[in-house]
Amino acid sequence: MIRNPNDIQDGAKKIRMLIAGYPGIGKSTLALSAPRPLHIDCDFGIDRIEPRYRMPYIQPRSYDEILNDLKPENLKDFETLVFDTAGKLITLMGLWAIKQNPKYGQRDGSLSLKGYGFVGRExxxxxxxxxxxxxKNIVVVFHATEEKDGDNTRLRIKVEGQTKNNVWEPMDLGGFVEMYGNDRTIGFSNCEKYFAKGTRGIHGVYKIPALGPGSPNDFLTKLFEEYNSKAAEEVAANAKENEAYEQVMQEGSKIIAGIKDADTANAAMPPFKALQHHLTSRQELNAQWKAKIAALGLTFDTAAAQYKPAEEAQ
Known part of the structure; x- marks a missing residue:
């Protein structure tokens, strides 16, 4: 079924986000500022997070463990799943893939090209x-690595093989964390330095507030609220536009229904042209008008700028 994008009604939604940055810049703490997170600590690095910012966690040693833990009955108390780091998650997926099919691996234990494709899809x-x-909301954490591009140095997520092309695909947001002086920032817009991803008004560079004694670690919680408030504004605007569309369609259809002959067609032209259109109303009503004119056998006389019966026009 072809649907009008203005019919979208869901304002609030779960969010999928990628965070990347150098080691030690605070990516994990930032990721755990999301709403009610479960920390999937693939890197076994929870001890590097200040105790006051730690959250409930699992430390999987295999991808099977992750699949077994991520069951609805285990996740009732959580709103966000934080994969930290996704690079190590993909490593666990690679080992799992080779067990599924030895052809996905090479003699040295690394993934084959088919293996990378399989892991990317997984x-x-x-x-x-x-x-x-x-x-659930999803936050995936990646280490950043530097790549030389001529005289420029670019930041990229640290992941092997073609899998890096898959990880961006499902994300709603993706940002690189950097330090500017004493300030930590996260950028959501593509630039010469890195790839990023922003949607629903989340663009540009955001300053991440410094955490001090007693300050809440809630940056992503607030960011997700901002994201969904913009979504709610879109839904409200769509509803208003849909209402205007329905009204003009009713007005236009009533005008067209009143056309019985050349005289009524000519009388209908000024109010029909004066309609204030919304969404696809112009195209739809013009199609209705043409169909009615054709059904009545009328022809438009360009010189006289009016409709006439076909026999008169000849």
Whole structure:
């Protein structure tokens, strides 16, 4: 079914986000500022997070453990799943993939090209499962690495093989964390330095507030609220536009219904042209008008700027 995008009604939604940055810049703490997070500590690095910012966690040694833990009955108390780091998650997926099919591996234990393709698809499937079936926010954390591009140095997420092309695919937001002087920032807009991803008004560079004694670690919680408030504004605007569309369609259809002959067609032209259109009303009503004129056998006389019966026009 072809649907009008203005029919979208969901304002609030779960969010999928990628965070990247150098080691030690505070990516994990930032990721755990999301609403009611479960920390999937693939890197076994929870001890590097200040105790006051730690959250409930699992430390999987295999991808099977992750699949076994991510069951609806285990996740009732959580709203966000934080994969930290996604690079290590993909490593666990690679080992799991080779067990599934030895052809996905090479003699040295690394993934083959087919293996990388399989792992990339599995990553997308896991994100889809967490988002669509578990209905959770998702935050994936990546280390950043530097790549030389001529005289320029660019930041990229640290992940092997073609899998890096898959990890961006399901994300709603993606940002790089950097230090500017004493300030930590996260950028959501593509630039010469890195790839990023912003949607629903979340663009540009945001300053991450410094955390001090007693200050809440809630940056992503507030960011997600901002994201969804913009979504709610879109829904409200769409509803208003849909109402205007319905009204003009009724007015236009009534005008067209009143056309019985050349005289009524000519009388209908000024009010029909004066209609204030919304969405696709102009195209739809013009099609209705043409169909009615054709059904009545009328012809438009350009010189006289009016409709006439076909026999008169000849």
């Amino acid at each position: 990553f997308v499937q896991l994100m889809d499962y967490c988002f669509y079936e578990l209905k």
